[in-house]
Amino acid sequence: MITHPASKYIPFKPFARDFSERTWPSKRIETPPIWMSTDLRDGNQSLIEPMSVARKLRYFDMLVNIGFKEIEVGFPSASQTDFDFVRTLIDENRIPDDVTIICLTQSRQDLIERTVEAMAGAKTAMIHLYNACAPAFRKIVFKMSKDEVRQLAVNGTKMIKEAIKAQPGTKWRYEYSPEVFSTTEPEVALDVCNAVVEAWNPSPEDPIVLNLPATVEATTPNLYADQIEWMHNNLARRDSILISLHPHNDRGTAVAAAEFGVMAGADRVEGCLFGNGERTGNVCLVTLALNLYTQGVHPGLDFSDIDAIRLCAEECNQIPVHPRHPYAGDLVFTAFSGSHQDAIKKGFVLQKADEPWEIPYLPIDPADLGRSYDAVIRVNSQSGKGGVSYLLEQEHGLVLPRRLQIEFSRAIQRVTEETGKEVTPEAVYSIFESEYLDTKGPWKLITHTISSAPKDEDGNQRVSIELTVKVNGEERHLKGAGEGALAAFINALDMPIKVMDYTEHAIGSGIDTKAATYIETRIADNQSGFGVGIHQDILTSTFKAILSAVNRHELAKRAEAECA
Template structure:
């Protein structure tokens, strides 16, 4: 493969942080989650959501507890403009939910964006973006560093002129392709923006630093975020935000390390939809926190309902192995895993009884299951399934759970051989009902004879 055609990230951009603090930090509370499914996710769909699907998706996000939602790119299409207006005219957003709208740094498009939110009583965030990295400046914009800086500042002045008098409107800026932009340039632009917009603690500015294309290991992104966190002016008046993509498959790690490095806000999509390999997955991020004992502040207690809604609205399936949400993620086929899970459940029940507490109230420590499936609305029915890779533990667990049949260890070993012969012949999974039938054929027929 022609690997010589590529350069590592350190040859493409300087990473000035040398004494990092983020490795010693811990995440003890959830950041502000901002789903961008209705804008960034929607623009990546083969068939963008129609108004009914967008409304259903928005109402789901509200019900789950999201307090800031990017709802569209109103200057890009009449459909997006009309949806923003619909949110206002029909009062779809509770008063504690902020609405985010997206715009390039162009006066005519900013005017259209401001028009879309005029009259909405909710808090509104006007989100302006412009690419800042050298390749984008040279190839896409055909502009110098100074030209791009002026383009951004002109857009920022337009936003201030057109919306600065709206008391419920705050401002956000994204230097697109932040992770490949020179640190001194992006820092200077961000500081000029917060000065112009008069960022104050009571009216903070969101500075959103995207890994628009993931190009490095997550520790590099964390270093870049910490550099900004430690050097931004008016830091107490800035909400530091990140927007990781998943081109290298490490978007989750990028977001988590960025929060360790000082990020307070994370943009992404509920199950990671988005351009190319997708945006960072907010469901995984939230449930990773849950699995560490930190309240994610978002309700995934019925993850199958969330999944059904997302699949319907996006017309995209969720993979069977998708963390926390996939059909098979709480299922064990391996005999070794099944035996450990079976013993774990037995110990869990005994410990709850010994403590005199409900099983749902005691600490969770079942081998191979990072969280209790019941936390996300799943049952234990599919935790153990039997195929040719399974062993006696899984077989015994299913018969005991479904039919109350207790087998001695010797019987478990003996019956597993019968089941294995059946599976070798059929090459299929065997259900609890079929195991019960096989058990009857082997043992109950003999006793009746």
């Protein structure tokens, strides 16, 4: 129980007055932002065991294959492993010509020179300078005034300009972050950023990146968007600036903050795959990109094999992706709930390949991410008829009538409630098989012979049948006649069987086609129940379905007698 008063926490207010000029709430994201992956820097710093060079190389190759054109590869002035990794990328010519590598540094001469040394020789390299500007950091960490914070950023910018002159073979770009922008007074952030822009002197053809991070997410995402729009409207030389976002997830709203920030005028987003990063993590680039995709905007990143990407990230980071993680988790396309399963099943029936995606509960086609439909519906004690019948149809081509779906779902529920566990597709069919196809009941069809008399004047045809069956292991020969083969078969059994419903369909095609027959019967005055038969011959499948119903009836009577 929380014992301290909540009033000890003072809400951060980015503006002294309400920012009433906002226009971003009416905007829509119609083109993707520039994506920058910071998995190999910010994400790597967050790991209990940072990646080795070999793991970083594997991760870098994955990011390139996904389509990232800007990748922050490390903090080489602070880590020998990062320095060696950056040199390996350059010396082994592993960086595609259209990919920019980025390295972070603080505003110190020795660190800047070490960073330039690490990146020298790359075709295109971006140096990323940062310093904290928020009041708590000015007061507690650095004991600096606002002017001193601004001057530190300007001095670092000038040192970088001077240091890169010795490496003219590389196209150098520049990124500056007023760290903890999220809790910095907007006027202070604007002052520092304008001073840095003036010191760097960018152009529309070669813009500077101003990264405005929610280093600590401290407000609702709409207020972060207000801050971004205010900067967008007030920065000098805006045409020579790319505004970048770097949302962390302290409040759990990083995705919303990033989306709102892009609506508010940002051009670029930094983050990590699956939301890795310091403390509660960076914004998840997978979620952001696929959110765009579900709105009809291609993100320019390729997540068509999401399972392989997730596996690489898990192995390199040694952090599992949560099974309910948006789009990528093992269970995000899985429905256990009966009502969900029923809606999804109906959606698949109506969905056409050339029409817009419209499946209840599935905002994205799993196939677009390389996911199969096998795991969309899984069965446990919460499942209903829709999920069970979907699995039988997908795996075995059995299209159960609605009333049979209801009846069989009770058999599944008995198993799931007894075990408390999920039932696999294989187990579902095994239960169906023992319940309807191989009932262990007393009756078994051996052979049958049918003969037909000519049709009478009313068009009816009398059919005669001779059967060989086994009843409790004893072979019997039976005869019957009736108007049609089914009636003749029932008459041969000499049992009070009434057919309530009859459904059949083909399974497969060509010479391997089988017939599936579902017959609902009422035997004497008992409750109706289904029998199922499957055979290459449609009449044989019908007769097997009748005996399936008879066997289930006999087994139910036996069970009642034992209970009594």
